[in-house]
Amino acid sequence: MKTLCLTTESSVGRMEEEEEEDLVSGTFTWRIDNFSTLNKQTHYSDVFVVGGYKWRILIFPKGNNVDYLSVYLDFAEASTLPSGSTRYAKFRLTLVNQVDSKKSITKDTEHEFVANEKDWGFTSFILLSELCDHDKGYLVNDFCVVEVEVSVRNGIKILEDQETGELIDFRGLGRVEKTFVPFLEEVCSSYPSLLECHKKRSRTFIQCAFTALGRLLCFLKTTKAKDMTRDACKRLQLLWEELETFKFDLVWLEPHVQSVLVMKRRAGRVDRLREDVEILENEIKRRRDVLAAAEVDLEAAKRDLAKAEEEFKIDMDTELGYPLP
Structure with a gap:
């Protein structure tokens, strides 16, 4: 058995994992601090790993459109699932009673997680009024404890x-x-x-x-x-x-697979550099065209200046004077 401790500013998590033939089970404990200040609709635990897969606990502190605390198990890697693959998990969610452990609330379920259905659990876990009743023992000093025990197949279904x-x-x-x-x-x-x-x-x-x-x-x-x-x-x-x-x-097999991936990355770099060169060449051509047009305008301006100077020849030492009748 191996134990992993996770700590964040607002939560404390502990995970224990046991492995059997074709089955991996793990328990993760999440301490949720400053519960009354959680204003976002959803709140996630740290990621923990069971069976090589990443999981999280998801809660709705104000309820998922209900007057209950909503608690789910979230498969954190759902977006990376290959087409046609699932992750099966059998799990047990527990809201720990910190005064009397016998009064802890536990609910069990199982689910096949897929890319478009990444969390599963209980929308109505405990009434918010009961959770927030300090005499009940679930919320103590503004923190509560949620625990999940997860069992997954040691492989992909x-x-x-x-x-x-x-x-x-x-x-x-x-x-x-x-x-x-x-x-x-x-x-x-x-x-x-x-x-x-x-x-x-x-x-x-x-x-x-x-x-x-x-x-x-x-x-x-x-x-x-x-x-x-x-x-x-x-x-x-x-x-x-x-x-x-x-x-x-x-x-x-691994060296070949990695060489294919590296080959493509290198080919991608060549493609990007080729695009950069093409962009710069086009920019130089554009600027040359602008320069050529500017040179034409400059020659025209010089001709206009010469003509104007020819028409405006005067003796600069002559008095300006003024007209008399």
């Missing part, structure tokens, strides 16, 4: 109904997308350790692991260097991070 192709069995390990199988066969024949390292894992875990590996291999095999746009690089990075969570021995 792929939604089968979001797969793009037919699922078939791969070497008796699980069902993966048919288009991935040739790539998986090729690398597993060359690197048998890929098959050995997960023998003691559950079938669900193995299926998810080889699906993630197949997805990355398929991307590398079907994507050309010229197609590595910024979005493609971002997707490759996400696929790699997804695969890393399954703890394969990837020393043979």
Whole structure:
């Protein structure tokens, strides 16, 4: 077991994490100070990690359109989820009674977190009037304590109904997308350790692991260097991070993936420099055109000056005088 302590100006958090076969559980405790001064609609805890994933507690101090304290678990990495992926979590939220722990309020639920549904929990956790009643023991010296116990799968669950192709069995390990199988066969024949390292894992875990590996291999095999746009690089990075969570021995693959990402970054720098040169060349041309036009105007002004001087020749020593009748 490992313990991580987190402290901020307005909150104190403590996390404990335990790992079992294909399951990681962790408990995070959040002390919310100066509760009565929280004026924003939402308030987040520090980020904590369970199973390699980042989570937060989210509260609505004044209630989420209700007269209750609203408490949720927030998946802090939802925006980075690859298409078709979810994060499953079974969790228990507790509002600690600081006077009598037996009166602490605990609520359990579970949820599949996706990119557009990143938090889940309880809109009506406790009446605000009860929370703010100092005799109840939930809010003491203007701070309260919220605790969450989270259990997550040690891996990524792929939604089968979001797969793009037919699922078939791969070497008796699980069902993966048919288009991935040739790539998986090729690398597993060359690197048998890929098959050995997960023998003691559950079938669900193995299926998810080889699906993630197949997805990355398929991307590398079907994507050309010229197609590595910024979005493609971002997707490759996400696929790699997804695969890393399954703890394969990837020393043979990592240098290649990183070289692709570095290659694109260098190509991007060349493109940006090329754009800079083109912009400067256009600016020089524009300024030359302006200079040429100015030179034409200057010559015209000189001619006008010469003509005016010719027409206005007088003896500068002559008196101006004045007219007489």
